[in-house]
Amino acid sequence: DQQVKQNSPSLSVQEGRISILNCDYTNSMFDYFLWYKKYPAEGPTFLISISSIKDKNEDGRFTVFLNKSAKHLSLHIVPSQPGDSAVYFCAAQPTSGTYKYIFGTGTRLKVLA
């Protein structure tokens, strides 16, 4: 049972344009959401996070939007750069009980020069 879903396995975007990566979740107990970027042969690195009390968080070129009613979050990258080409994972942590972070399957972003 996949509680965090990234339905697009891959995405190609032209350099300078906006990249939008999507993530859906099923567990209403999730309270904290994160995006990670992963290059080949490396571990995931933290990008940006958002708490469920907010609907938007921005950090430079990266913005995460949270729609709690739709159980949906998205990561916007503007403008996209070739160095952004990587696999992006969204993750979620529940408020109580277990504190484990649940990850999605990832979306491979390719930014074309």
Place this chain on the structure above:
Amino acid sequence: EAGVTQFPSHSVIEKGQTVTLRCDPISGHDNLYWYRRVMGKEIKFLLHFVKESKQDESGMPNNRFLAERTGGTYSTLKVQPAELEDSGVYFCASSRGLLNEKLFFGSGTQLSVL
């Protein structure tokens, strides 16, 4: 500040053999997590330590997997005996606090069971 380090980076073993993976978390991080990723799939939770105690081991596949964190510092994950389906990349991650904290990941151990 040193990051999360994992050893070895690669391991190739035959079915039935034993392998031990090691993780050194960031100093001062009480929370240590093990995850596994099989090609193209999600980064799947295995277990979570708070200091030396197992907080949650609900993701451990079966009793062939044994994780320890003696003294609340580094952790080991032993697979004995290894099976073909155990192949994948094993990631370790750590965090200082329990809630609303970002995880810091190591580079992973690529395990191939032949």
